[in-house]
Amino acid sequence: MKFTPFRVDVPQEDLDDLHTRLARTRWPDQPEGVGWELGIPVDEVRDLAEHWRLRFDWRAAEERLNGFPQFTTEIDGTRVHFLHVRSPEEDATPLLLTHGWPGSAVEFLDVIGPLADPRAYGGDPRTAFHLVVPSIPGFGFSGPTRDRGWGPARGARAWAELMSALGYPRFGTHGGDWGALISRELGVQFPSRVLGVHVTMLPTAVARSSADLEGLSGVSLAAAERSLEKSRAFQHAGTGYAMIQATKPQTLAYGLTDSPVGQLAWIAEKFRSFSNTDHDLIDRDDLLTDVSIYWFTATANSSARIYAALEGPWGAPVPPSTVPTGVAVFPDDIGLPVRALAERENTIVHWSAFPTGGHFPALEQPDALIADIRKFFSAL
Numbered sequence: 001m002k003f004t005p006f007r008v009d010v011p012q013e014d015l016d017d018l019h020t021r022l023a024r025t026r027w028p029d030q031p032e033g034v035g036w037e038l039g040i041p042v043d044e045v046r047d048l049a050e051h052w053r054l055r056f057d058w059r060a061a062e063e064r065l066n067g068f069p070q071f072t073t074e075i076d077g078t079r080v081h082f083l084h085v086r087s088p089e090e091d092a093t094p095l096l097l098t099h100g101w102p103g104s105a106v107e108f109l110d111v112i113g114p115l116a117d118p119r120a121y122g123g124d125p126r127t128a129f130h131l132v133v134p135s136i137p138g139f140g141f142s143g144p145t146r147d148r149g150w151g152p153a154r155g156a157r158a159w160a161e162l163m164s165a166l167g168y169p170r171f172g173t174h175g176g177d178w179g180a181l182i183s184r185e186l187g188v189q190f191p192s193r194v195l196g197v198h199v200t201m202l203p204t205a206v207a208r209s210s211a212d213l214e215g216l217s218g219v220s221l222a223a224a225e226r227s228l229e230k231s232r233a234f235q236h237a238g239t240g241y242a243m244i245q246a247t248k249p250q251t252l253a254y255g256l257t258d259s260p261v262g263q264l265a266w267i268a269e270k271f272r273s274f275s276n277t278d279h280d281l282i283d284r285d286d287l288l289t290d291v292s293i294y295w296f297t298a299t300a301n302s303s304a305r306i307y308a309a310l311e312g313p314w315g316a317p318v319p320p321s322t323v324p325t326g327v328a329v330f331p332d333d334i335g336l337p338v339r340a341l342a343e344r345e346n347t348i349v350h351w352s353a354f355p356t357g358g359h360f361p362a363l364e365q366p367d368a369l370i371a372d373i374r375k376f377f378s379a380l
Contacts, residue, residue: 001165006070006081006141008062010296015058018260018295022053025261040269048268049261052288061289065105068112068133072141073165075158078150081105081141082134084166087116092128093195093377094168096159096186100177101303102267103360104140105133106290107176110366115373127374132166134159136178138302140293145302151309152178156185160193169193172377176200177359178306184346187323196349196380198326198373200361204318204345205327205337206231216340223353227336234334238273241266246307253301260295267291275358276332282363318345326350326376328369330357350376 030042068083083105086092095115097108112131119125135142137150137158159182163171172195175183180199187197207213207227244252255262271287294300325346327337331354339351352372357365 001073001075001161003071003073003165006072008065008070008141010058010062014296018292019053021260022049025049025259036272040265040272045261045265045268048264048284048288051284052260052264052291056285056288056292058289058292061285061292064109065289068109070141073162075137075161076154077147078137078145078158079143080134080137080158080162081143082132082162083112085112085116085131085133087128087130089117089119089125089128092116092130094163094166094171095129095131095373095377096163096171096173096175096183097131097133098155098159098173098175098179098182099136099139100175100179101139101306102270102290102294103177103179104290104293105135106286106293107360107362108133109286111362111370111373114366114370118374123374127378129172129373129377130168132163132168132171134162136182136303136306138305139299140297140303142299143297143302144299145305148305149309150306151311152181152185153189153311154309155182156189159186160190163193170195172196172198172380174198174373176361184318184321184325187321187325188319191321191323194323196324196326196377197321198328198350198376200328200330200369201333201335201359202327202337202342202346203335204316205339205342206335207338207341208232208235212341213338216338219338219340223336224338226331227338230334230336238334241270242307245304246310249301249304249308252304256294256300257298263295263300264288264291266300267294271360274334275360275364282360286363320345322347324349324380326372327352328361328372329353330359330361330365331355332358334359350379 072081099107114121115129118127138145173183180201183197187194208231213224361369
């Protein structure tokens with residue numbers, strides 16, 4: 001497998017075009033007093049768009065990204081972009097970090113240093129990792145995919161091939177959102193190669209009805225009720241984006257690919273609703289770096305197709321996993337797993353519940369996530 005060194009270098013004409021489009025935005029109307037009920041408010045998007053156009057420094061974001069070794073290769077007929085950060089500790093554990101939607105490798109930039117070189121951050125060098133941080137096919141600098149079917153199962157096979165080519169016969173894996181599904185799938189397909197699976201989301205372990213909790217022992221009533229409450233709220237008001245991306249992503253893509261404010265609103269609303277908090281708690285420059293990557297790479301369509309590639313409905317039963325699995329639960333995530341449900345299909349050896357944080361813990365609570373990843377793999 002050939003690896004080509006990669007640097008982010010967006011042409012200036014693309015930046016100029018972005019700023020021109022932002023300045024010429026045609027804004028929608030909005031009923032008075034609706035707040036976030038019907039989607040992200042106009043004043044929120046105006047504020048973000050003005051920051052994107054006038055104050056956000058894409059070249060600084062590029063410099064930050066280019067501070068990490070990056071490469072591209074081809075796997076299963078598609079381009080794959082990835083960061084490869086080797087630890088100065090030669091015996092470090094190889095670890096895959098996989099993002100989800102609407103995320104990117106940007107999610108992990110704050111955790112790479114402490115995980116790869118804990119000694120430099122006052123940590124135990126025995127907890128060091130050699131890190132591989134890929135962009136899912138169809139996302140970001142991996143670029144649009146040319147064919148369909150890039151769901152978690154195919155993504156897991158691609159990651160296994162990538163880790164073999166990099167010289168890592170055994171490795172750990174971590175992910176949230178789609179990254180959690182891909183991470184778990186790696187353990188299902190390649191149990192002899194995966195040391196452990198650490199995730200922040202388990203869709204099949206979320207209570208969707210009272211019947212899900214019947215007959216379970218050792219279940220915290222408060223945790224079960226909270227899981228059911230979050231699940232019902234998300235099913236009622238939060239799944240529209242997934243339905244359109246799973247069924248008609250091509251139709252959606254025209255607006256997101258042609259309008260930067262359309263792409264911005266589509267992603268920024270999810271950063272808010274997926275974590276049940278104000279997006280300002282996530283650094284807005286991190287948010288805009290993420291949105292910019294989707295915009296400059298024109299991957300709104302191909303990234304959305306991962307929903308269309310999912311085999312079976314979201315949360316459908318999955319094959320059991322025998323690989324040691326750790327779960328980090330952040331209370332404001334879109335779905336809260338119940339340990340007793342998780343243990344039906346997974347080999348749970350580690351379970352952490354945190355007081356704060358949501359769907360993007362690497363951005364919201366990086367120190368907590370770093371500590372939990374270290375604790376899980378150190379125990380193994």
